Amino acid sequence: MSDTRAATEPPDEVRPPAAPPAPADGAGPPPLGRLLVRAAWVTAALTAAGSLLGLVRDQSIAHLFGAGVESDAFLIAWTVPEMAATLLIEDAMALLLVPAFSYALARRAAAVPDGAEPDPVRVLVAATFPRLFGLLACVAGLLVLGAPWVVRVLAPGFADPQLAVDCTRLTSVTVLTFALTGYCSAGLRAHGRFLAPAGVYVAYNIGVIATMFALHAVWGVRAAAAGVALGSLLMILVQLPGFVRLVAPVRAARGARRRAARPRAATVRHLGLALLLPVVAFTVSRQSQVLVERFFASGLPAGAISHLNFAQKVAQIPMVLSLMICTVTFPAVAQAMAGGDLDRARRRVERDLGLAGAIVLLGTALVVGYAPQIIEVLFQRGAFGPKDTAATAMVMRVYALGLLGHSLVGALGRPFFSAARPTWYPAAAMGTGLAVTTLAGALAVGAWGVYGIAAANAVGITTTALLLLAGIRSRVLPLDVRGVSLAIARLAVAAAVAAAAGWAAAPLPDHPLPSLLVGCVLVPVVFVLTGLVVRAPEVVHLLALIRQRFTHDR
Structure with a gap:
């Protein structure tokens, strides 16, 4: 039975404490807590819904435009929103603003409620939002004007550059709209509101799909690019009412405005250029693998390009789902580190890494075992034929080898930037991984084509993950690197066995859909049983988390 507060509060509200409580016995990982567990499941459900709609979007592109010049032109233009999403929604904006909002919330909780000082959260918004809007509006305008040069740099050998230029001009608006989306998401998550931020990709993909089907007969693939612009506006509208209620700046009293200089400087110091540049360098280097x-x-x-894109979009679903836990717990980690409770932050990060590893490796096993069936069920219709299915499935199997690296990079980057002090180590690690990707891709593309490109991606991102894991103990948190590595190695063994079982069983049903349905049962069962045999504690904890969720719903 839930207590009265838990029963009456909406499920998207998770109110962060002013200071993280210390564990009673000082041992064991901190539990997620009832409200955080609820937020994790809400986030998971909406993330899964957004990912499924993303698959519908990609299916629609494959059905309407196939895997040819039109879809390639759109995907070249899609590089802009992909980079913008990573910078302004998923990584850089969150890594900067969630700790900043958390710090402002801590100052608000510690302030004397006499109205003598302005609200630190509203001071933060007033100091940062107008500058961000003006700067990125200019950047979006420059991209619209410079679209021909952008296409020339991104795809110098492309057959129809004008089509790619038209699409790029339409998608360039996302530089501004994604920035506003990411700003609202960071503020809401720091306040413990996860429902609206988790739903942004549902709104986004609905906008893309609806516009594409409404206008493709008139505009061709340009309709998909217009849908990206419309969908990005819907992302803002989903969050704006809640954000305005929580943190919108209000007119302060005259005396309070005169006294605002000191709290303003203290509140905004977490967003200085010394902090901004390493985060941007890390995020740009990470997304540059796609470039x-x-x-x-x-x-x-x-x-x-289309084969690579479709393979990545499907294969990345386990990685996205694995990082939902880190997304929910990131404000708690930032608050613990801001309060100096490094031990609690360490234990939370160790548990998050284990759970993220379990989820992504389970998904990797399914992707490797059933890649042809997955692609055939999702995409083989209309202009997307059997040859496209075979090529995309093989690319996806190769790309899946780097999914663990992608998940670890996403999970490890957060604690590096939660300390609210400049650190260039993540950017250096990501730059090294990008260099490995570039060199390996240059060497492999001639002999193995798209398969060599996918393999280079896996090698480069794995290099970055190893560097981040090796450096976190001495630079951020006293993480038990050996224990985390051993746990992930055990999970990798379970994933390898499950993938082998799936690969062997996949051809038995002739039709891909029954085969895939069997795989959705077989692979998790083999993964869990093997995980128990090799003593992977994350498997046990993941089962306990699922049991806890359904127990609380009774």
Whole structure:
């Protein structure tokens, strides 16, 4: 039975404490807590819904435009929103603003409620939001004007550059709209509101799909680019009412405005240039792996970029789901580190890494075992034929080898930037991984084409993950690197066995859909049983978390 507060509060509200409580016995990982567990499941459900709609979006592109020049042109233009999403929604904006909002919330909780000082949260918004809006509106305008040069740099060998330019001009608006989306998401998550931020990709993909089907007969693939612009506006509208209620600046009293200089400086110091540059460098380097892939693929036969894109979009679903836990717990980690409770932050990060590893490796096993069936069920219709299915499935299997690296990079980057002090180590690690990706791609693309590009991506991101894991103990948290590595290794063994079982069983039903349905049962069962045999504690904890969720619903 839930207590009265838990029963009456809406499920998207998780009120962060002013200071993180210390564990009673000082041992064991901190539990997620009832409200955080609820937030994790809400986030998981909406993330899954957004991912499924993303698959519908990609299915629609494949059905309407196939894997050829039109879809390649759209995907070149889609590089802009992909980079913008990583910078302004998923990584850089969150890594900067969630700790800043958490710090402002801590100052608000510690302030004397006499009205003598302005609200630190509203001071933060007033100091940062107008500058962000003005700067990124200018950047979006420059991208619209410079679209021909952007296409020339991204895909110098592309066959129809004008079509890619038209699409790029339409998608350039996302630089501004994604920034506003990410700003609202960071503020809401720091306040413990996860429902609206988790739903932004549902709104986004609905906008893309609806516009594409409404206008494709008139505009062709440009309709998909227009849908990206419309969908990005819907992302803002989903969050704006809640954000305005929580943190919108209000007119302060004259005396309070005169006294605002000191709290303003203290509140905004977490967003200085010394903090901004390393986060941006890390995020840009991470997303630049996609730029490297499309640069090399632009010189391959038509459809290569599309095969890479469809393979990545499907394979990345386990990685996205694995990071939902880190997304929910990130404000708690930031608050613990702001309060100096490094031990609690360490234990939370260790548990998050284990759970993220379990989820992504389970998904990797399913992707490797059933790649042809997954692609055939999702995409093989209309202009997307059997040859496209075979090529995309093989690319997806190769790309899946780097999913653990992608998940670890996403999970490890958060504690590095939660300390609210400048650190260039993550950017250096990501730059090294990008260099490995570029070199390996240059060497492999001639011999193995898109498969070599996918393999280079896996090698590069895994290099970054290893560097971050090796450096976190001495630079951020006293993490038990050996224990985390051993736990992930055990999970990798379970994933390898489950993938092998799936690969062997996949051809038995002739039709891909029954085969995939069998795989959705077989692979998790083999993964869990093997995990128990090799003593992977994360498997046990993940089962306990699921049991806890359904127990609380009774």
